[in-house]
Amino acid sequence: MEMKYKTENRQLTITLTGELDHHAAKDLMDSIDRCMEQNLPTKTLLDLGGLTFMDSSGIAVVLRAKRRMEALSGTLVVVNIPRQASRVLETAGLGRYVDLV
Amino acid sequence: MEMKYKTENRQLTITLTGELDHHAAKDLMDSIDRCMEQNLPTKTLLDLGGLTFMDSSGIAVVLRAKRRMEALSGTLVVVNIPRQASRVLETAGLGRYVDLV
Amino acid sequence: MKTKCTNYITLEFLSHSANEGFARGAVACFAAQLDPTLEELGDIKTAVSEAVTNAIVHAYPDRLGKIVIKARILEENVLELSVRDWGRGIADVEKARQPLFSTGGEERSGMGFTIMESFMDRLTVRSQEGKGTRVTMRRRIQPRRAVQ
């Protein structure tokens, strides 16, 4: 699991690569929190294009990122969702709560 | 394990893809035998470029192909050897008996 | 129903979270014998990951414990998986299987069983408080014509 980010005009883009499971999720949540606190974005793009695997631990990561952005009065959009991760997010009906592109 | 071949002017090119282990070797040896009998090549190129794994079972496959070509008074050249397969062939000192390119 | 088993494996490991990747990867290596599509393999890995994570997080919340996975290939291209622990157990299995139900913290979504259920053809959960849990899943792999 690797996380990279870039920021431009208070838009934060977070890119994830590797396998997102429970083992990876806790550190990842902390990293995303810190990254948002430092950059205070008004919009965050969470780019899942590099994920080779994601289980329901990813749902918790997305929901937490969404809540953090709401606390900053900003928005979260999840982009480039690979097929396997998208099946997990769809089964959870996450599209009702979060912008999945 | 998948095997493909093409033939041009009695030069036979055999291309292997996948994992070459003991489980795959027996069928593969039979397929190579049949292919040589049908095409009676004077030269065979054994292309290992598509192998994602090979163990010592591959040594037996190469040596057998070499003997079959000798029986046809032809030659065998092994080409496009991936790094892992090449470590196996080198450890066996196969370069002394077979043309490895 | 009696079903003939043509091949099986057993995996045993400790409830280190680092072993989640091992468990789903090892099962995928075994399931490869059934020549699954990438999507079928992804479904199986996801279901294994959910069941193993539950054993790590919920069965053994404050200690390391043993987890055993058995995978069998049954007739008609069916893969059967069981994931077993000797941990805390589940008081009310029916309630635990509801979507969104979770006793975990903010890190859990409560969607584990729901995902296992919808990614596999069949899910059975047997559990006894204080004794442990066994989750059994089946998935039929669509037979494909060999390409060659």
Added chain:
Amino acid sequence: MKTKCTNYITLEFLSHSANEGFARGAVACFAAQLDPTLEELGDIKTAVSEAVTNAIVHAYPDRLGKIVIKARILEENVLELSVRDWGRGIADVEKARQPLFSTGGEERSGMGFTIMESFMDRLTVRSQEGKGTRVTMRRRIQPRRAVQ
């Protein structure tokens, strides 16, 4: 020498040749925790494949038998593997370990033990005729700095 084990797994399976791919794949999924290079991982998969093939071909030449692999992570990034069978056993281990020695047919090269020895740091073979064989191998994975 006592060595602390930080994590372990056990794999049990039948001597179907189709399980060769499972065995090396599963061990590779476990070894991934040590963050090996592709080359180190290739060496480990090759050694496992040789030991497992020997159990399938030589230990149980005319029946299916049980094979058990134990993998442990020891201190200082060392992976220890043991591959065990309850098959025919080896009468003269020293002779069997010589390069090119083989009791197999044209399909075997007699290079199995030589490859295990040169791809791993250490190889031990314990065997008893009629009782079975245990091959134990160690390989230290070069520690790497995390990239991130």
